[in-house]
Amino acid sequence: MKIHDIGGEFALIKRLARQSLTTHPDLVAGIGDDAAVIGGTFADGDYLLVTTDMLVEGSHFRRDWATPVQIGIKSVACNVSDIAAMGGSPTLMFVSLALPPETEVAWVEALYQGMTDACRRYGVVIAGGDTTHGERITISIALLGRVSPQNLCLRSHASPGELLCVTGPLGGSAAGLAMLSAALEPLADLKEKHLAPACRLDVSPIIATLAGAMIDISDGLAAEVNHICEQSGIGAEIIVADIPIHPSVHHAAQLTGNNAFDFALSGGEDFELLFSISAQNLRRLLNKGIQATVVGRLTEAMSACSLKFPDGKRTPLSGGYNHFS
């Protein structure tokens, strides 16, 4: 039986979690959120956050598309995004690299330059790691962070009646990828969005003080809404017409024969944030100058997750990026 036979990556993780030791008195939240949350550590009561992410050449980046600086920036951003989604601040990073023996030292140094630039932007320090050889360049990052208990935004913290918001336009990264895959030169903003994205640590600490659940959009809006609903045991209704689509996505969709809406709904790696929030707290958030777009609302569990189209029709909300589907 292969991984896609059981339903792909998320089904596999669930099976593995069931068979492993995954409970510990200090573990506030483990497998199933953007980062693990560990109590009993900081003297001031803050929780320790730990997230890990692995990028493999050919699967997550291509050296003919991205410069090593861009690959370094992206590998840091996708990890910082996980810490941001918990409401936390990143602190120390550990980098494990597998490199083919013929790798140019200058390439590795440029990769580290990109990482160091991104680390400086996000206030992160590289504190260790491992370097070894392998046929394919593989970058595995473990990132620590911390969060105060009152700012912790778990996926399970959403409640029926709350609004679902996103921090920015979606689909840009997937549209950039589609252009590159079709051997077309993407518009500069899409290229940047796919190859050297930023994450939303600029707004996450403020959102965290007012939001319920939060998650970063790394597997597509549809998948992330489903993650929040599954963990919170509730449903959601997403209003299709309200989903903000990155302005350059339409152009890319036309050129590649895709639907702009699909890029926004199912495209991965936008690294914007999706969060649940009460109407009252959303007003407070907007008053602080934070931009957020309401894309739907959370409902009772029985209603499941659905998409509502402008003509009033509804379809179940499925989709999202799965590494083994």
Place this chain on the structure above:
Amino acid sequence: MKIHDIGGEFALIKRLARQSLTTHPDLVAGIGDDAAVIGGTFADGDYLLVTTDMLVEGSHFRRDWATPVQIGIKSVACNVSDIAAMGGSPTLMFVSLALPPETEVAWVEALYQGMTDACRRYGVVIAGGDTTHGERITISIALLGRVSPQNLCLRSHASPGELLCVTGPLGGSAAGLAMLSAALEPLADLKEKHLAPACRLDVSPIIATLAGAMIDISDGLAAEVNHICEQSGIGAEIIVADIPIHPSVHHAAQLTGNNAFDFALSGGEDFELLFSISAQNLRRLLNKGIQATVVGRLTEAMSACSLKFPDGKRTPLSGGYNHFS
């Protein structure tokens, strides 16, 4: 310029460390030890330890030699060994896996069974990770631990006059590997030592209360002595005749046309511990029933690291496993 042109893995890490942000007020010790040591965390003053290790199929394990259970055991043991070498106790583990899409679910579950068995043995809990696709199976582990400041054994904690000791016989893993590489069936103990090794967390907490510097023997005795001396700014004299050689190594050396002594001195992955200790504390350690073998002594910096042969001759101590040499 390729990685081996600048001197391999360790030279690369030094270059990268120089160009990156690697200082942080909480960082007691970062790049250059078995694990990073982070202060300002636990309320009781303990330090947080973080170590990461990446195992790549073809480079670190072969599916035709090792069962998935063995690969799981080894991937945990090599990380726990790093925490043990700091004098600490491991706590929570994060596993990132890259898997080819055609991987059998049963294989991944057996890998996790090996990891879970090893975790139970060492008191570790799997708290998260990442699963993605890649052409080669890659296992990247980040392991947390904690240590009290008085038990912390940095590589830089060695002093001239101290004795250098190892916790057990060496060369077994390298001899097992040499047999497998020559398509010979290794003796069961060598096979176990190479494919499913244990680490010395059973004795490290006691040694840590009495030792100066400590390091785990993952790159060979010669390399580890050099690491301790470099970090402590001192020299060492290793007495060749005193190095304990795993009893089955001689047989393997004969069959593969190698020298048993080379396996013990330069073979990697024994996962025994090398530590510096005063003569007085060594007596205390032995009185507690801990087995340790003196292999040499630490000297002033000017004398560098040397090997002393039975005929009284000395040679500089070089060698050890380097991923890019």
